[in-house]
Amino acid sequence: MSAGLTGKRIAILATDGVEGVELTSPREALERAGAIVEVVSPKDDSIQLWDHEVKRGTVAVDRRVSEADPEDYDGLVLPGGVRNADHLRMDEASVRFVTSLDHRSVPIGVICHGGWILIEARAVRGRTLTSYPSLRTDLENAGARWVDEAVVNDHGLVSSRRPADLPAFNARIVQEVAEGVHERRAA
Numbered sequence: 001m002s003a004g005l006t007g008k009r010i011a012i013l014a015t016d017g018v019e020g021v022e023l024t025s026p027r028e029a030l031e032r033a034g035a036i037v038e039v040v041s042p043k044d045d046s047i048q049l050w051d052h053e054v055k056r057g058t059v060a061v062d063r064r065v066s067e068a069d070p071e072d073y074d075g076l077v078l079p080g081g082v083r084n085a086d087h088l089r090m091d092e093a094s095v096r097f098v099t100s101l102d103h104r105s106v107p108i109g110v111i112c113h114g115g116w117i118l119i120e121a122r123a124v125r126g127r128t129l130t131s132y133p134s135l136r137t138d139l140e141n142a143g144a145r146w147v148d149e150a151v152v153n154d155h156g157l158v159s160s161r162r163p164a165d166l167p168a169f170n171a172r173i174v175q176e177v178a179e180g181v182h183e184r185r186a187a
Helices: 020-032 082-089 092-103 112-120 133-141 163-179
Strands: 009-013 036-041 046-051 054-060 075-078 108-111 151-154 157-160
Touching: 009 020, 009 092, 020 036, 020 046, 020 054, 020 075, 020 108, 020 163, 075 092, 075 112, 075 163, 082 092, 082 112, 092 108, 092 112, 108 112, 108 163, 112 133, 151 163, 157 163
Parallel strands: 009 036, 009 075, 075 108, 108 157
Antiparallel strands: 046 054, 151 157
């Protein structure tokens, strides 16, 4: 399948505790569409995947976030997992990376608890998105409009609630990356 992603580079920012399917499923969808996908992390070597509360294998890290140039990427995916999201929002290099990509208005996909780093990067004010329900108050307090839908797109910010939403999320993030940089609505 080709959706205009040939030659597009996508970063998936994650660390230990990432919800495995929220990393692997979008990566597979983006690669099938022709994108080059890199796992970017504060860690070297590999990160621990989880299936809710159970460890489920590892995935190789392609690049340390502190060494990744945001200008090299055409999109970003932020998978969830409570441990993953909490660690990333506390990592300065990760927050800078997300902030830079947000300022460039490249498509960003976020699933489940991944919205925490968007809050830290001050990237949600005036935006409409969804998340795992427990993040609703955090997102609203940061100035976002929260809705309970399987997938939401706000000018290239694609969000979903949970693993069950991945088919809709994957289709939409592929579409948004194919469209490229998005004009942001004023907050």
